[in-house]
Amino acid sequence: MKDYTHSIAFLGQWGRFQQVIFFLLCISIVPNGFGAFTLVFLMDMPNHHCLVPEGNLTEEWHEAIIPMKMVNGKQERISCSRYKLDVVRNLSAQGFVPGRNVNLTELQQERCVDGWSYSKDIYQSTLVSEFDLVCSEQWKQPFTSTVFYVGVVFGSFFAGQLSDRFGRKPVLFATMAVQTAFTFAQIFSVSWLMFTILLFFNGLGQMSNYIGALVLGAETLTGNVRVLYSSLGTCLGFAIGYMMLPLFAYFIRDWKPLLVALSVSSLVYLPFWWFIPESPLWLLSQGRVEEAEAIVRKAAKWNKVQAPRVIFQDYNVDETKTRPKEHHSVLDLVRNSQLRVLTFILCLVSFNMIFGYYSLSLNTAHLHADPYISAFLSAAVEVPAYISSWLALRYLPRRVAVIGTLLLEAVPLYLIQLVPQSLPNLALSLEMFAKYSITTGSSLMFAYIAELYPTVLRNTATGICSTVSRLGSCFAPMLLQQSMYYKYLPYIILATMAAVSAFAALFLPESFGKPLPETLQQMPKIERLKCPCITEKETPKAAGALLEGPL
Template sequence: MKTYPESIAFLGQFGRFQQMVFFLLCISIVPNGFGAFTLVFLADTPSHHCRVPDVNLTEDWRSAIIPVRVVNGKPVRSSCSRYRLDVVRNLSDQGYSPDHDVNLTTLEEETCKDGWIYSKDVYQSTIVTEFDLVCNDKWKKPFTTTIFFVGILVGSFFAGQLSDKCGRKPVLFVTLALQTIFTFIQVFSVSWLMFTVLLVINGLGQMSNYMAALVLGAEILTGNVRLLYSSLGTCFGFAAGYMLLPLCAYFVRDWKTLLLVLSVPCLAFFPFWWFIPESPRWLLCQDRVEEAEAIVKKAAKINKVQAPGAIFEGYNVAKAKTDPKEPHSILDLVRNVDIAAMTVVLCYVAFTISAGYYGISFNTTQLHDNTYVSCFISGAVELPAYVSSWLALRYIPRRLSVIATLVLAAIPLYLMQLVPEGYFGLSLLLEMVGKYAITTGFGLMFAYTTELYPTALRNTAAGICNTVARLGSCIMPYLLELRSYSKFLPYIILGSLAVLAAFATIFLPESFGRPLPDTMRDMRKRERINCPCLPKAETPVAVLLMDNPKA
């Protein structure tokens, strides 16, 4: 029986059909780019101080009622306290001057009982100003980011398995609908709790549709076009959304309007349903050969080529002999020692890359006084990173590529603590090198993971790895909070994780230059993890011949 790429070779690699699938799927990924980092602007905290009610106070006392603190050598107004209003009002009524008659440091302070006044120099409003997520409630801000990534984690876990059971296409559009609809509904949030609940549901669709689109395109496309799509195509779609976010946020400074601007245009993606087909590979794995042939014949008509009468002739018979029909589940990822060990290593590497990627991304937004410029730079540096991942996928073995990017990411993170105080440009350069390297690894791992697992488990495996990766993004807000103890501590932790991940990658099997496995039998033939602690099995002669065409 011919392999899937051989069966559809008559279509060519990049005809009109493949171009349509390629570009529509890339466009469908754009919302993930701005959705993943929307909280950079939605949850930013502008400068603020206690509100002073409209009582009888002189202008001098109204200005002096907010204590002044020294932060990093600079005097700033307190954000969470004021001098006791009744005491200040009494002193003002008696004609005392705050500049000459009273030692302000002796006055008792109180919390902001009447709320806060927020600066509108940058934002008209954010969820922080809307729901007062400051002072005693400031813990809610990092928790909001974490709970969003928890939603992504849960969505990744279930979406991968649903995609393998129900199909790539339905999951792609259902998760896209979750993102669009619940981003829109968030506009009407009347409390932080309501906003957070809706954010979790929104997160169920975030990245889940990215994974569905990635796997769908990787299974439809073949050869170098598949590599181009899995690395440059999908990643450029994500980066486009990432860079679009600060441009939209710059012109829309109100959080509710920004959510509307980001959600409503996504309705234009739903007509794609009639142009993006289901994965023929997946249909074949479900024994739906006629449906798979119908899609390929329609593709042949679009490409204006003649399709053979029976494209997958004898597929059911050959499949029954080589891979008897059996239900597949998440347990297949751990039943075999080699596959289980490979899954554990891939999950750890994905965890490290996700923690590093989101940690550096959220931190780099603070590298410039202008948050919009910071966010745009952080997004723009991803473009050369994705080009590098594409070149690496095309010319360099997968293991070597991933190890190199992890080491390159760790080195600048360690060097950050050696930069002398005041060398801002050097610190920025090192952090951008780290962002470039970790982003390159991000692009590599998506493609690497899809190449190691068979069609029946591909989305489940990608979903599990993506789920574990989300754990890295969930801890990211609290990892960045460690800067209050030492500003270099997050860098040291992320660098150490990257070094360990590089070492673990050494034991992964290689997939460079090999066809995608369609069945568990195909996977078991070759996916042996290179760990000396695991028992070695004899390699069948047939496998040696398959892996060495010259033999």
């Protein structure tokens, strides 16, 4: 029986139909770049100190009422306390001058009972200044990010299964709508609790949209175009959104107008519904052969090629209609030892990659004193990583590429602690190279996972692996806190986890130069421990098949 790729080979790989699908799906991922790091600006903490009411204070006392502390050799105002206002007012009324006839260190202090005064040098307003998430309420800042990533985890878990059950296209657009609607709804938050609840639902659509677009494109496109889309196209769409975020934030420095701009700009995706079709491969897996053929015939018209009289001649329409439909769930991923081991290894590698990616991204966000420049630099380094990922997917066996990126992350992180303090730029270069490597590997994994599972389980498996990997983003801030005890401990942990993942990846099957499996029986088997190189079955001819046709 012909596989799907050979059945639609008459369309070619890069006609008008493929171009429309490629670019529209890539554009649909741009909001994910916005959403993934919007909290960097929404939850940033402006410089602040206790608010001092006007009146009954001389100018000297008004300036001196906030205690000072030494930070990195510079005097800065304390953020969470002030000298007792009643005492200061009495001293001011009696003509005492601070620092001259009053020892400020002997005065009692009190909390910021009148609120805080926030600097507007960088932001007009953030959630921190809006809801006073400072001092005793400062714990709400990291907790807010955790709630968002928990929403991402739940969205990744359920969206994959819903997509396998109800189709790629409906779930893709539903998650885009969820993301846009709840981003806009956050504008009307009247409390931190309300904002956090809405943010959770926003997170449900965040990564689900990415996974839906990735799988839909991977199943619709073929050959080199599939590789280009799965690696470079989707990831560059994300990176473009990430790089655009600091530009939006730079010109819109108030959190509410920023959310308006980000949500309204997503409305441009509404017309995409009429141009992006359902995955013909998914329709075939559901026995809906006529619908699949209709889409392919429309694609043939767009590409100006002649479609055969019967496109999917090996699919019996009457049989597929009368045959009971076989539904699959997450339980199918653990029904036998092969699937259990494969899923475990892929989840382990994916978790460690995302854990490393977010840990290094959050750490390198402080490269520059200007948060807008920091965010842009953190995004820009991902562009060469995604290009490297595309080249690796096109020319290298998958296991070699995955293991290589993990080792290239581990080695620089181990070496950082050997760099003398007199060479900070060298340590920074090693850390940035590690982020480049892990970003490349994270991009590889999305395409690799999609290639290993059959059509009936592809979105479920991709969603599960993404769900597990997203847990890494929740734990990343906790890892960075360990630097308070030992500066290099986070680097050692990340490097060790990368090395363990590289060893586990030795057992993964190879998918380079092979067609996408459509059934459980066509899935590749777990490898025995051996050198991750091209085997006898993976001859140069097989590897070259990637350049000629299907994966």
